[in-house]
Amino acid sequence: MEIIKLDHITKQYDDGFVALKDINLELESGKFYSLLGPSGSGKTTILRIIAGFTEASAGRVYFDGQDITNLDASKRHINTVFQNYALFPHLNVYENVAFALKLRRRPENEIRAKVREALHTVRLDGYANREISELSGGQQQRVAIARAIINEPKVLLLDECLSALDKRLRKEMQFELRAIQKKLGITFIFVTHDQEEALAMSDEIFVLNDGEIQQSGSPVDIYDEPVNDFVARFIGDSNILPGRMIRDFAVEFAGKKFECADAGITSGEKVEVVLRPEDLDITEPAAGKLLVTVQSQLFLGDHFEIKAVGQDGFEWLIHSTNGVQIGQEVGIFFDPEDIHVMRLGETEEEFDARLETYEGED
Numbered sequence: 394m395e396i397i398k399l400d401h402i403t404k405q406y407d408d409g410f411v412a413l414k415d416i417n418l419e420l421e422s423g424k425f426y427s428l429l430g431p432s433g434s435g436k437t438t439i440l441r442i443i444a445g446f447t448e449a450s451a452g453r454v455y456f457d458g459q460d461i462t463n464l465d466a467s468k469r470h471i472n473t474v475f476q477n478y479a480l481f482p483h484l485n486v487y488e489n490v491a492f493a494l495k496l497r498r499r500p501e502n503e504i505r506a507k508v509r510e511a512l513h514t515v516r517l518d519g520y521a522n523r524e525i526s527e528l529s530g531g532q533q534q535r536v537a538i539a540r541a542i543i544n545e546p547k548v549l550l551l552d553e554c555l556s557a558l559d560k561r562l563r564k565e566m567q568f569e570l571r572a573i574q575k576k577l578g579i580t581f582i583f584v585t586h587d588q589e590e591a592l593a594m595s596d597e598i599f600v601l602n603d604g605e606i607q608q609s610g611s612p613v614d615i616y617d618e619p620v621n622d623f624v625a626r627f628i629g630d631s632n633i634l635p636g637r638m639i640r641d642f643a644v645e646f647a648g649k650k651f652e653c654a655d656a657g658i659t660s661g662e663k664v665e666v667v668l669r670p671e672d673l674d675i676t677e678p679a680a681g682k683l684l685v686t687v688q689s690q691l692f693l694g695d696h697f698e699i700k701a702v703g704q705d706g707f708e709w710l711i712h713s714t715n716g717v718q719i720g721q722e723v724g725i726f727f728d729p730e731d732i733h734v735m736r737l738g739e740t741e742e743e744f745d746a747r748l749e750t751y752e753g754e755d
C-alpha cells in the first residue's frame with residue numbers, strides 16, 4: 394500500500410536556485426527507502442518537503458492517499474531523526490524520549506510504558522535515568538530514534554543520521570536500524586551520500602543528482618544495471634569503457650569483440666560498457682581476454698585492489714584475492730554475463746523500455 398507520493402515536485406529557493414526538478418516518488422508502507430546522492434543533489438530538500446518543513450514550489454505531496462501539501466508539519470504522522478540528533482542536553486534519556494507524549498499530556502503510566510518499550514526497541518533498557526552527556530555517540534543516536542518512534546509515526550525520516558559515528562559503530566547501527574524498521578513495520582526514508590550504507594539497508598534506493606532522480610530500484614538492480622554513467626560511477630567502483638554494439642549480444646571495446654548479455658541496442662550504436670572490479674579475474678596472459686600491465690596494488694584485508702593499464706591505455710581497476718607484481722603483464726578474464734552495456738545518455742524510462750522489450754523476447 395502506498396504511504397507517500399510526491400507528484401511532480403519542484404523546488405526553487407528564493408534566490409532562484411532550482412534544487413528539485415519534477416520529482417515523482419511512490420513509497421509503500423513498511424519499507425526501507427534510501428535517498429542517495431552527492432552533496433547538494435537535493436536529498437534533504439525532499440525530506441523537508443515530506444516532513445512539511447519546506448514548501449514545494451510546484452507539485453503535490455500525498456500521505457496515505459490524502460493531499461497533505463498544505464498540512465502543517467506537526468499534523469503529519471511523520472517524524473524526523475536529524476543528523477545532529479537534536480536531543481535536549483538538559484533532560485535525561487527518559488525525559489527526552491517522553492517529550493512528545495508529555496506535550497500531548499498523555500497519562501503518566503501510559504508514558505512510562507511507552508518509553509520503556511521504545512528504549513527496549515533501540516536496546517537501551519536500563520538507560521532511562523542517564524544524562525545525555527553520559528552517553529556515547531551511538532547511544533545518543535538510539536535515544537534520538539526512541540524519541541522519534543514514541544508516538545508511533547507511520548513514516549520515519551532519517552537525515553544522514555549515522556554520519557557522526559565511526560566506521561565500526563556505523564556498520565552496527567546499519568544492522569540495528571534495519572532491525573528496528575522491520576520490528577516496527579513502518580516506512581523509513583533514509584538520506585545518505587554513502588552508497589555502501591544505502592546498498593546495505595534499503596529495500597529500494599532513489600539515486601539523485603542535480604535535483605533529479607537518476608534511477609530507482611532495489612540495491613541489486615541499481616548495482617548490476619546502472620542506467621547511466623553517473624549511477625555506475627556513484628554506486629560502487631566501476632570500469633567504464635567506450636564501446637560499440639556490433640550485433641545483438643556482441644559488443645566491441647578495448648579493441649576486441651565480446652559476447653554480452655544485454656541486447657536491444659542497434660548495431661553500430663556507441664555505448665558505454667561497465668565491468669565491476671570484482672567481476673574481473675587475473676589470469677596468465679595467454680588465458681586472459683585482455684592483456685594489461687600492473688601499475689599499482691593495495692592490500693585491503695580481504696582483497697587486493699589492483700590498477701593496471703590496457704594496451705589501449707585504459708586504466709583498469711581489478712579486485713583480486715591474489716596479489717601480483719608491479720610491472721607484471723597479466724591477463725584479465727570476465728564472464729559475458731558481467732558485461733553491462735549502457736546506451737549513451739539514456740534516461741531511466743528509456744532503459745526500462747529497452748529492458749522490457751529485451752525480456753519480452755526471451
Ligand SMILES: Nc1ncnc2c1ncn2[C@@H]1O[C@H](COP(=O)(O)OP(=O)(O)OP(=O)(O)O)[C@@H](O)[C@H]1O
Nearest residue numbers: 406408410412431432433434435436437438439586
Ligand atoms: N534555503 C536555501 N536557499 C537556497 N538554496 C538552498 C537552500 N537550501 C538548500 N539549497 C540548495 O539546494 C541544493 C540542494 O540542497 P540539499 O540540502 O537538499 O542537498 P543534499 O543532497 O541534502 O546535500 P547534503 O548531502 O550536502 O546535505 C543545494 O545546492 C543547496 O545549496
